[in-house]
Amino acid sequence: MGSATTICSDKTGTLTLNKMTVVEAHFIGTRLDPCDDVRAISSSSAALLIEGIAQNTTGTVFLPEDGGAADVTGSPTEKAILSWGLKIGMDFNDVRSKSSVLHVFPFNSEKKRGGVAVQSDTGVHIHWKGAAELVLSSCKSWLSLDGSVQPMGAQKRNEYKKSIEDMAKSSLRCVAFAYCQCDIEKIPKEDIADWKLPEEDLTLLGIVGIKDPCRPGVRSAVQLCKNAGVKVRMVTGDNIETAKAIALECGILDANGVISEPFVIEGKAFREMSEIARGEIADKITVMGRSSPNDKLLLVQALKRKGHVVAVTGDGTNDAPALHEADIGLAMGMSGTEVAKESSDIIILDDDFTSVVKVVRWGRSVYANIQKFIQFQLTVNVAALVINVIAAVSSGDVPLNAVELLWVNLIMDTLGALALATEPPTDNLMKRQPVGRREPLVTNIMWRNLFVQAIYQIAILLIFNFSGKKILRLQNESPDNAEKMKNTFIFNTFVFCQIFNEFNARKPEERNVFKGVTKNHLFMGIVCVTTVFQILIVEFLGKFFKIVRLNWSLWLVSVAIGVVSWPLAYLGKFIPVPVRPLQAYFKPCWKSSRRDEEEGRQG
Ligand SMILES: Nc1ncnc2c1ncn2[C@@H]1O[C@H](COP(=O)(O)OP(=O)(O)OP(=O)(O)O)[C@@H](O)[C@H]1O
Numbered sequence: 085m086g087s088a089t090t091i092c093s094d095k096t097g098t099l100t101l102n103k104m105t106v107v108e109a110h111f112i113g114t115r116l117d118p119c120d121d122v123r124a125i126s127s128s129s130a131a132l133l134i135e136g137i138a139q140n141t142t143g144t145v146f147l148p149e150d151g152g153a154a155d156v157t158g159s160p161t162e163k164a165i166l167s168w169g170l171k172i173g174m175d176f177n178d179v180r181s182k183s184s185v186l187h188v189f190p191f192n193s194e195k196k197r198g199g200v201a202v203q204s205d206t207g208v209h210i211h212w213k214g215a216a217e218l219v220l221s222s223c224k225s226w227l228s229l230d231g232s233v234q235p236m237g238a239q240k241r242n243e244y245k246k247s248i249e250d251m252a253k254s255s256l257r258c259v260a261f262a263y264c265q266c267d268i269e270k271i272p273k274e275d276i277a278d279w280k281l282p283e284e285d286l287t288l289l290g291i292v293g294i295k296d297p298c299r300p301g302v303r304s305a306v307q308l309c310k311n312a313g314v315k316v317r318m319v320t321g322d323n324i325e326t327a328k329a330i331a332l333e334c335g336i337l338d339a340n341g342v343i344s345e346p347f348v349i350e351g352k353a354f355r356e357m358s359e360i361a362r363g364e365i366a367d368k369i370t371v372m373g374r375s376s377p378n379d380k381l382l383l384v385q386a387l388k389r390k391g392h393v394v395a396v397t398g399d400g401t402n403d404a405p406a407l408h409e410a411d412i413g414l415a416m417g418m419s420g421t422e423v424a425k426e427s428s429d430i431i432i433l434d435d436d437f438t439s440v441v442k443v444v445r446w447g448r449s450v451y452a453n454i455q456k457f458i459q460f461q462l463t464v465n466v467a468a469l470v471i472n473v474i475a476a477v478s479s480g481d482v483p484l485n486a487v488e489l490l491w492v493n494l495i496m497d498t499l500g501a502l503a504l505a506t507e508p509p510t511d512n513l514m515k516r517q518p519v520g521r522r523e524p525l526v527t528n529i530m531w532r533n534l535f536v537q538a539i540y541q542i543a544i545l546l547i548f549n550f551s552g553k554k555i556l557r558l559q560n561e562s563p564d565n566a567e568k569m570k571n572t573f574i575f576n577t578f579v580f581c582q583i584f585n586e587f588n589a590r591k592p593e594e595r596n597v598f599k600g601v602t603k604n605h606l607f608m609g610i611v612c613v614t615t616v617f618q619i620l621i622v623e624f625l626g627k628f629f630k631i632v633r634l635n636w637s638l639w640l641v642s643v644a645i646g647v648v649s650w651p652l653a654y655l656g657k658f659i660p661v662p663v664r665p666l667q668a669y670f671k672p673c674w675k676s677s678r679r680d681e682e683e684g685r686q687g
């Protein structure tokens with residue numbers, strides 16, 4: 085997640101609260117005001133509508149016997165519609181007992197509508213409920229004020245279209261209700277399970293607008309992502325206008341920016357493009373409306389091909405394919421479906437989009453900590469190796485023996501990892517651009533820091549290895565003791581160089597390496613423990629390490645040489661580094677030229 089370059093989020097339930105209420109209703113060609121005032125509707129029309137609401141649903145209404153508030157269950161959309169049904173006078177159990185369900189076509193995100201066939205005294209009715217503009221396009225007539233069926237003329241259709249557009253523009257989710265009569269003879273009695281419910285030539289009953297407020301804090305979370313160079317895109321199954329309105333509310337779309345294709349696109353238009361065309365516009369898409377689960381998947385694939393590291397957040401079953409395909413899939417823990425959770429890598433327990441930003445922050449922190457550790461470890465390794473190899477080749481003897489190297493190993497592996505990998509995330513992490521897929525783990529800045537320190541350590545310690553006895557004035561000691569003192573001094577200096585360099589490793593890019601150091605208690609603890617152990621080793625465990633005690637002046641010189649690594653690191657950060665990754669210079673020519681060609685073709 086630390087390297088994510090883009091987040092594709094669904095709308096409902098992730099950016100919005102998924103707490104829905106019907107706030108607008110258009111029936112019999114007019115807008116109801118308030119939305120639950122159905123006095124203008126004839127009783128036969130109202131009965132038909134209520135039949136549709138009560139029978140064509142996956143939710144239920146439970147009325148407590150003591151007359152308390154009704155308990156409505158189901159998906160948030162269903163709950164909103166059923167609650168509205170209660171307000172317009174629906175008696176759920178009564179309506180359901182008056183007719184029997186013959187066949188059900190459950191709602192799915194692909195078709196964006198669900199239907200049911202019910203039989204009652206008045207015959208067989210097929211009720212449909214679904215995405216408003218799609219259901220409207222299947223309607224040939226509409227139910228008028230007096231309950232008669234009127235043909236849907238161009239003018240009426242445009243009126244309805246306009247009301248859908250207006251509701252969507254004010255960020256409402258639109259659901260339309262329609263029905264048709266069905267001859268009882270046309271129902272296949274034997275294989276009713278395979279019966280395809282008639283879905284054309286419907287009569288429009290009406291449209292409701294459902295409000296689903298934005299989650300508080302989403303706007304600032306989106307802004308944080310923007311600052312961190314992570315582009316947030318909205319990919320929703322909802323109406324494009326609703327999507328746009330919510331995207332503007334969350335700050336995903338900029339009111340002053342371009343709000344047209346290809347930045348805002350319908351799933352259908354995207355789906356019908358060729359793979360190449362999809363790749364070309366994928367980068368630009370900020371909002372995709374009326375998308376099917378497969379469109380979400382296609383977008384993720386196109387973005388990945390473009391080199392993006394894609395994170396997907398979602399809650400519904402319709403998000404599952406995209407969650408699975410994404411580099412990082414994040415599912416909502418509370419409202420998310422099991423399918424979504426199983427397809428994801430991370431589950432956000434509090435369902436809050438702002439937590440996604442925390443994931444980015446921590447992901448970046450882990451990545452940065454790994455880099456710090458690598459820089460520290462490589463410096464120790466390079467220095468120890470070069471010193472021992474040069475000394476062994478030239479004099480046949482090594483200054484750092486096996487037991488000493490094991491101790492050094494412990495400092496840099498276990499203790500170093502603990503000290504550097506536990507650095508908490510800082511605000512600076514969210515001000516950088518994401519690393520993406522291409523940036524190498526060891527950056528040029530890290531190589532520079534590493535070489536500066538390693539060259540310093542190698543140079544100093546080799547000088548002491550070859551002329552240490554003279555510099556340290558050990559000529560008066562016996563040759564054997566002088567050699568031991570010199571090697572102990574080199575070992576001690578080497579360890580102190582690492583201890584001081586551990587501070588430098590904390591901030592590979594910043595000049596002030598001490599920022600926040602006192603707050604990281606583990607780091608301070610480990611540095612102290614390492615120092616104490618080093619003193620104990622040199623002063624009391626000489627027998628095991630084959631070393632001798634050092635006098636206080638040699639101790640001072642060791643520590644002083646270690647301290648120099650601090651100003652050195654500060655000065656080193658003024659050395660400019662090339663943008664092109666160091667590794668690229670070492671790749672065989674043919675390989676890089678082929679890659680350039682490929683990039684040229686893509687870009
Ligand atoms: N239970 C339902 N019955 C009928 N129509 C529904 C129902 N739920 C949603 N719809 C319609 O389908 C559309 C959304 O479909 P879909 O399930 O693909 O998206 P979503 O998961 O709700 O949204 P998002 O993708 O933003 O999370 C809505 O705009 C609405 O008009």
Ligand SMILES: [Ca+2]
Pocket residue numbers: 094095096097098398399400
């Ligand atoms: Ca959803």
